[in-house]
Amino acid sequence: MAELSVDLGFCTLKNPLIPASGTFGYGEEFAPFFDLDILGALVLKGIYKNTRPGNPPPRLCETPAGLLNSIGLAGPGADKLQEIIRRLSAKTSTPIIVNVCGQNDQEFVEVAEIFAAMPEVTMLELNISCPNVKQGGACPAQDDQHTYRLVKRVKEHVHKPLIVKLSPNAADIAAVARAAQEAGADALSLVNTFLGLAVNLEKRRPLFANTLAGLSGPAIKPLALKLVWEVCRQVQIPVIGMGGITSGKDVLEYILVGASAVQIGTVNFTEPAAAVRILAEMEQEMTHLQINGLNEIRGKLLV
Numbered sequence: 111m112a113e114l115s116v117d118l119g120f121c122t123l124k125n126p127l128i129p130a131s132g133t134f135g136y137g138e139e140f141a142p143f144f145d146l147d148i149l150g151a152l153v154l155k156g157i158y159k160n161t162r163p164g165n166p167p168p169r170l171c172e173t174p175a176g177l178l179n180s181i182g183l184a185g186p187g188a189d190k191l192q193e194i195i196r197r198l199s200a201k202t203s204t205p206i207i208v209n210v211c212g213q214n215d216q217e218f219v220e221v222a223e224i225f226a227a228m229p230e231v232t233m234l235e236l237n238i239s240c241p242n243v244k245q246g247g248a249c250p251a252q253d254d255q256h257t258y259r260l261v262k263r264v265k266e267h268v269h270k271p272l273i274v275k276l277s278p279n280a281a282d283i284a285a286v287a288r289a290a291q292e293a294g295a296d297a298l299s300l301v302n303t304f305l306g307l308a309v310n311l312e313k314r315r316p317l318f319a320n321t322l323a324g325l326s327g328p329a330i331k332p333l334a335l336k337l338v339w340e341v342c343r344q345v346q347i348p349v350i351g352m353g354g355i356t357s358g359k360d361v362l363e364y365i366l367v368g369a370s371a372v373q374i375g376t377v378n379f380t381e382p383a384a385a386v387r388i389l390a391e392m393e394q395e396m397t398h399l400q401i402n403g404l405n406e407i408r409g410k411l412l413v
């Protein structure tokens with residue numbers, strides 16, 4: 111049996127597979143489909159301090175190999191999520207990661223503090239990269255200096271491992287990655303969705319109320335893989351790669367370019383038990399390629 115465990119430095123995962131924020135509800139919804147304990151960890155849908163309705167419909171548009179979304183981080187607010195996490199942690203021992211959002215830097219800190227105080231929460235993922243919210247400050251990951259200030263401030267207030275989630279829409283993602291590392295991030299995750307445009311030809315208008323939306327799914331895999339490769343060469347902290355993963359081979363490709371672990375997103379919508387299949391495929395592929403452990407190939411892309 112191949113060795114699948116992943117040492118992030120601050121935490122060891124039994125395997126590298128983590129459902130991505132916003133594509134796995136609050137975990138509970140997926141419990142009927144498979145045993146959540148098989149996962150390396152799981153990330154909950156992004157959360158603000160207060161309840162948010164999100165954007166008006168339409169919110170989703172399928173593309174030939176992907177999904178455009180403009181959900182706008184709808185959510186029940188921090189109080190309600192704490193109740194959900196208590197219930198979820200009674201059902202699974204898999205590490206729970208909270209995806210922290212904020213309308214401004216102060217709110218990011220407050221939300222991070224609330225969930226850092228919960229023993230049921232293993233790590234925080236700072237969502238500084240959502241393309242679907244209009245308020246100022248919603249996407250600090252566009253800017254390395256803003257990223258540095260915010261990550262530093264959150265790290266001063268919370269003492270839980272902090273993953274910082276980066277945007278593929280930044281002009282220089284490697285600079286933002288370095289800024290997050292310098293400010294004290296424990297790990298990075300990338301990428302969030304790519305900005306895209308869908309139009310309603312009859313109405314001669316954008317399909318989405320916010321004009322632009324976020325593209326995810328297989329369509330973005332080569333683009334995301336390239337960004338993960340670039341960032342892995344620039345930082346020393348662990349990188350969690352994502353974007354378009356649908357198979358065990360995809361996971362190994364992300365590990366080969368340097369990712370410590372991966373997140374799987376859009377595939378959860380079309381196949382709720384995708385994690386089970388992907389994990390099995392990964393093990394088969396490792397056996398086939400005679401890879402005994404992930405460390406053997408991590409970051410070993412020959413270029």
Ligand SMILES: Cc1cc2nc3c(=O)[nH]c(=O)nc-3n(C[C@H](O)[C@H](O)[C@H](O)COP(=O)(O)O)c2cc1C
Binds near residue numbers: 183209275375377
């Ligand atoms: C419908 C939808 C909702 C999402 N919500 C969030 C969110 O709340 N927080 C976040 O950090 N990322 C969110 N994302 C981005 C995903 O976590 C992931 O970064 C992205 O979809 C790329 O991975 P994939 O191609 O495997 O889906 C969302 C993506 C989708 C499709």
